[in-house]
Amino acid sequence: MSEKTVVGRFAPTPSGRMHLGNVMCALVSWLSARSQGGKILLRIEDLDTQRCGWEENTRLLIDDLNYLGLEFDGGYDRSLWQSARADIYAETFEKLRSEGLVYPCLCTRSELHAATAPHLSDGRYVYDGRCYKKFLKGYKIPDGAHPSMRVHVPDKNISFEDGICGFYSENLARDCGDFVVRRADGIYAYQLAVTVDDCLSGVTEVFRGRDLLSSTPCQLWLAETLGLEPPAGYYHIPLMTDADGRRLSKRDADLDMGALRRKYSPEMIIGIVAASLGLIGKPEPIGANDLIAFFSKDKLPRNDVRLRLF
Numbered sequence: 001m002s003e004k005t006v007v008g009r010f011a012p013t014p015s016g017r018m019h020l021g022n023v024m025c026a027l028v029s030w031l032s033a034r035s036q037g038g039k040i041l042l043r044i045e046d047l048d049t050q051r052c053g054w055e056e057n058t059r060l061l062i063d064d065l066n067y068l069g070l071e072f073d074g075g076y077d078r079s080l081w082q083s084a085r086a087d088i089y090a091e092t093f094e095k096l097r098s099e100g101l102v103y104p105c106l107c108t109r110s111e112l113h114a115a116t117a118p119h120l121s122d123g124r125y126v127y128d129g130r131c132y133k134k135f136l137k138g139y140k141i142p143d144g145a146h147p148s149m150r151v152h153v154p155d156k157n158i159s160f161e162d163g164i165c166g167f168y169s170e171n172l173a174r175d176c177g178d179f180v181v182r183r184a185d186g187i188y189a190y191q192l193a194v195t196v197d198d199c200l201s202g203v204t205e206v207f208r209g210r211d212l213l214s215s216t217p218c219q220l221w222l223a224e225t226l227g228l229e230p231p232a233g234y235y236h237i238p239l240m241t242d243a244d245g246r247r248l249s250k251r252d253a254d255l256d257m258g259a260l261r262r263k264y265s266p267e268m269i270i271g272i273v274a275a276s277l278g279l280i281g282k283p284e285p286i287g288a289n290d291l292i293a294f295f296s297k298d299k300l301p302r303n304d305v306r307l308r309l310f
């Protein structure tokens, strides 16, 4: 039987200009797929199209990817972008609803802050399920209210072997809690959208930042609940730090693609990321295509990736 074609994806949120951390994620996803003769898809998480600047950010994101020489299968096919897929998410949502798994939540932001367990590393919190208890007692949502919709998770352990971080396990009820699948403004939330999209587009491997490691059990459980096949491999890549070990963030504007493009050629930017990842010995200009030969998943660092500039 022939091996399944590798399908990778890069799923950026256009909330700002790409910075080196995003470039690292894009490059690793791209190199892994290409080095195995696979496909790589671009799935833009443009969930908040109304938000100021997102359209322009998306345009710049595509321009930056082109600049770096990272081409995607299907090009910039919008049908894979989150903004074009509300009908698909709605169908999935109805499936969860018909199984009695979703319920309305009217908790305000401040109630959530006051009543929830400490925030997880990725900014999520564990919801205490107070609206679920009301829902079970038949609580009716007042007319005109706009609740968010949560999915009720079971008291179940979900484990998987991450290709970089190793064995990872979470108890859904304790560590994840009931999470929002549709926001109060009607937009389908990250966990639902990403699960549906990764499964339906046949993604076989996911590379993304380590901050999303703790989201993976929710996604694996959602896929299982929906009868969908999840990606076979997850690889949560360490975050990038500056030379002093301080985490890079969007605030480091000197490392966003706008600033980098004023200073470096595409090959130099690829060389910086490749050297920081340890794929090449020191920063030197190299094209993305030429880097394929140097790539192997085993070479990816397990700990923070220290930035190595020219």
Ligand code: GLU
Pocket (backbone or CB within 6 Å): 010, 011, 012, 013, 045, 194, 207, 208, 209, 212
């Ligand atoms: N949109 C997320 C980000 O930009 C990544 C989501 C994912 O890869 O699942 O960090």
